[in-house]
Amino acid sequence: MKNNYILIFILLFPVYLSAQSITGKVSGVTAEGDTLPLAGANLFWLGDGIGTVTDLDGGFTLGQPKADDRRLRVSYVGYKTAILIVRDELELSINLLANDVLDGVVIEGDQSSVNFLSTGPVNMEQINGKELLKAPCCNLSESFETSVTVDAEFSDAVTGARTVRMLGLDGVYALITSEGVPAVRGLSSGYGLNFIPGSWIESIQVTKGIGSVVYGYEGMTGSINAEMKKPDGEDAEALFVNLFGSNNGRLEANINTALKLSDGLYTGILAHTAQNHTAIDHNKDGFLDMPQNNTTALMNRWLYLHSSGYQSQLAVKYVHQNLQSGQTAFDPALAPEIQEAYGIDIDTRRWEGFWKNGFAFDRPLTSMGLILNGVTHSQQSLIGRDLYDGREDYFHADLLGKTYIGNTNHTFKAGASFLYNRFDEEFRDITVDRTEQVPGVFAEYHLNLDENLNILAGWRTDFHNLYGTFHTPRLHLKYTILYGTTVRLSAGKAYRVANVLAENVPLFVSARTLSVEQDLQPEESWSWGATVIQRMPLFNRNSTLTADFYRTTFVQQVVTDRYTSGQDIFIYNLDGNSWSNAAQADWVMEPLRNLNIRLAYRWVDARADFMGEERKLPLVPVHRAMVNAAYDWIDAGWMFDATVHYFGSAPLPNVEGMEGASDLPSEAPDFFQVSAQVTKRFRMIDIYAGVENLANNTQPDPILGATDPFGTGFDAAVIYAPIMNRGYYAGLRFTLKKQ
Numbered sequence: 001m002k003n004n005y006i007l008i009f010i011l012l013f014p015v016y017l018s019a020q021s022i023t024g025k026v027s028g029v030t031a032e033g034d035t036l037p038l039a040g041a042n043l044f045w046l047g048d049g050i051g052t053v054t055d056l057d058g059g060f061t062l063g064q065p066k067a068d069d070r071r072l073r074v075s076y077v078g079y080k081t082a083i084l085i086v087r088d089e090l091e092l093s094i095n096l097l098a099n100d101v102l103d104g105v106v107i108e109g110d111q112s113s114v115n116f117l118s119t120g121p122v123n124m125e126q127i128n129g130k131e132l133l134k135a136p137c138c139n140l141s142e143s144f145e146t147s148v149t150v151d152a153e154f155s156d157a158v159t160g161a162r163t164v165r166m167l168g169l170d171g172v173y174a175l176i177t178s179e180g181v182p183a184v185r186g187l188s189s190g191y192g193l194n195f196i197p198g199s200w201i202e203s204i205q206v207t208k209g210i211g212s213v214v215y216g217y218e219g220m221t222g223s224i225n226a227e228m229k230k231p232d233g234e235d236a237e238a239l240f241v242n243l244f245g246s247n248n249g250r251l252e253a254n255i256n257t258a259l260k261l262s263d264g265l266y267t268g269i270l271a272h273t274a275q276n277h278t279a280i281d282h283n284k285d286g287f288l289d290m291p292q293n294n295t296t297a298l299m300n301r302w303l304y305l306h307s308s309g310y311q312s313q314l315a316v317k318y319v320h321q322n323l324q325s326g327q328t329a330f331d332p333a334l335a336p337e338i339q340e341a342y343g344i345d346i347d348t349r350r351w352e353g354f355w356k357n358g359f360a361f362d363r364p365l366t367s368m369g370l371i372l373n374g375v376t377h378s379q380q381s382l383i384g385r386d387l388y389d390g391r392e393d394y395f396h397a398d399l400l401g402k403t404y405i406g407n408t409n410h411t412f413k414a415g416a417s418f419l420y421n422r423f424d425e426e427f428r429d430i431t432v433d434r435t436e437q438v439p440g441v442f443a444e445y446h447l448n449l450d451e452n453l454n455i456l457a458g459w460r461t462d463f464h465n466l467y468g469t470f471h472t473p474r475l476h477l478k479y480t481i482l483y484g485t486t487v488r489l490s491a492g493k494a495y496r497v498a499n500v501l502a503e504n505v506p507l508f509v510s511a512r513t514l515s516v517e518q519d520l521q522p523e524e525s526w527s528w529g530a531t532v533i534q535r536m537p538l539f540n541r542n543s544t545l546t547a548d549f550y551r552t553t554f555v556q557q558v559v560t561d562r563y564t565s566g567q568d569i570f571i572y573n574l575d576g577n578s579w580s581n582a583a584q585a586d587w588v589m590e591p592l593r594n595l596n597i598r599l600a601y602r603w604v605d606a607r608a609d610f611m612g613e614e615r616k617l618p619l620v621p622v623h624r625a626m627v628n629a630a631y632d633w634i635d636a637g638w639m640f641d642a643t644v645h646y647f648g649s650a651p652l653p654n655v656e657g658m659e660g661a662s663d664l665p666s667e668a669p670d671f672f673q674v675s676a677q678v679t680k681r682f683r684m685i686d687i688y689a690g691v692e693n694l695a696n697n698t699q700p701d702p703i704l705g706a707t708d709p710f711g712t713g714f715d716a717a718v719i720y721a722p723i724m725n726r727g728y729y730a731g732l733r734f735t736l737k738k739q
Contacts, residue, residue: 249278576609659713
């Protein structure tokens with residue numbers, strides 16, 4: 001009898017939850033009176049912060065609020081925000097007025113600049129535009145100044161290449177996208193973060209662990225998605241100008257504009273340039289501290305919205321970057337064979353484009369979409385006296401459909417994809433000539449019961465022309481245990497094909513011999529993760545405490561070995577074990593009105609077998625911590641921000657035989673890094689100034705063998721601390737909002 005009661009409870013529990021949920025649809029009303037479904041509109045209860053996002057046809061399912069406050073905030077870019085008082089209604093039809101509709105009342109609510117989302121099954125941290133303003137400038141790699149989830153660091157002391165690290169593993173294991181379209185992969189692995197200007201970014205979504213199968217079989221440690229500014233957005237700028245300069249000779253300018261050409265048709269132009277032609281050598285080692293830079297990026301995007309439910313987005317982007325670095329006596333006009341000074345000359349040209357099409361049907365939660373995107377990327381590099389030449393052509397297509405099964409608590413997505421990727425690379429005596437063609441199919445089921453219980457289960461199968469069939473299962477679960485407490489679990493598989501030359505260009509800045517195994521296999525990993533989010537009152541205001549743990553285990557991996565020999569770099573297939581454990585805790589609070597504080601700590605244990613010996617991954621700190629404080633003095637128009645980072649000690653690679661190796665410690669020492677910024681707001685102009693590396697902690701002699709860079713003791717790729725001295729910067733932002 002007892003078992004029968006348990007069975008009845010299990011069967012009726014989802015029904016009870018579903019009966020309490022609120023369903024409905026969010027639509028937008030244009031100035032002409034047309035009504036359009038709004039996909040991606042945000043709804044959340046002001047009392048407890050629990051909410052949801054509408055699907056492609058504007059539909060939603062939302063749980064009852066846990067608090068007595070029944071005010072519901074509804075917002076969508078390009079439309080006026082509304083706050084509704086929901087009483088006993090279980091079905092809502094919500095219409096938002098477009099910004100160019102004059103009548104209506106707009107009520108705005110405040111929102112944290114960093115949000116750990118408790119809605120949906122996937123663990124996601126959102127960094128909005130307010131948080132991005134805390135970064136000095138001016139690209140995606142510099143947008144994580146107030147986070148320990150993502151490390152963005154220089155890869156070496158010469159080339160200026162930056163990499164990100166998630167869960168203790170290199171950034172190549174993360175899926176980095178722009179509006180869901182792959183943006184940093186392949187030949188752009190070293191410098192692609194610089195190709196996404198910060199002033200173009202509206203928000204950033206960081207997902208830990210594996211994601212949805214809809215976005216492909218990659219993304220072993222998580223994903224970073226940059227949402228770009230939209231020409232029809234609620235905060236779209238008729239004109240935006242950002243000017244930046246630093247005492248290190250860095251000058252940058254950004255200009256954005258957005259236009260409404262006709263009903264439903266919008267366009268935006270985004271322009272960026274970064275210049276640095278100042279030769280700086282603070283430590284007098286004969287090498288420039290940072291590359292001389294000439295970068296130009298342009299983007300033109302279009303958006304079309306039709307009352308029938310059809311939407312289309314089209315964008316084209318061009319980037320040209322030239323970096324020159326090395327010894328101060330380097331002359332890029334000389335032929336490599338007669339160069340007497342060590343130099344770096346990297347010239348990159350890149351075209352990107354995407355076309356997104358979506359159609360929402362009359363049936364609730366039913367839609368179809370087609371996404372096409374392509375890239376052509378060429379890079380010619382001089383590294384010392386060695387030449388690296390690379391070209392990549394990339395094309396990807398996704399066809400996706402979505403509907404519900406039975407009722408709207410059960411949604412189903414399915415689709416097909418095709419990937420074409422061609423690589424042509426040459427460095428020293430190594431040549432890469434590879435063409436990948438990968439058709440694939442995928443399906444995903446989503447159970448959403450009252451936003452308390454979410455299950456997302458997906459499977460995709462891809463047919464690689466070179467490496468056979470990839471099967472990728474993934475599962476996410478979210479459960480709200482009680483008021484303010486959310487638990488997430490995830491597990492799944494991921495694959496990737498390594499690009500050993502493009503991904504290791506920073507390591508070429510050394511005298512080490514490069515040895516690459518011939519038959520490298522695709523990388524394959526499993527990921528498990530758990531997250532707890534606790535929202536609780538503190539100082540009579542909301543605070544959020546988040547704790548998570550993730551483990552990544554490799555079945556197959558391409559290992560870059562800098563341990564076995566101090567004179568060689570070996571790249572080979574994993575023979576043994578490789579894994580990473582990462583735990584992190586974040587606490588976001590507002591102890592005083594308009595004073596926001598974020599505390600964060602991260603622990604990482606990442607290891608692999610190198611020629612049969614288990615070692616910690618080099619240059620990966622076990623401990624990381626951060627404190628960020630930001631105060632917005634609204635009445636006076638001032639904003640103040642300060643961040644302290646702590647980096648723990650980390651193992652160093654084998655540098656035996658390198659000049660100055662005996663002076664290096666056995667482990668990289670721990671250090672603190674401090675930055676601060678102040679901003680003065682006027683009606684349309686913000687003036688800001690700040691300091692980086694306030695404590696002036698730098699790595700002594702970051703280049704081994706700097707006096708003889710063509711000798712056998714040269715290595716500029718052992719970087720564990722800042723290489724630039726204390727730096728000051730200032731800038732100006734001018735914003736003219738659309739009327």
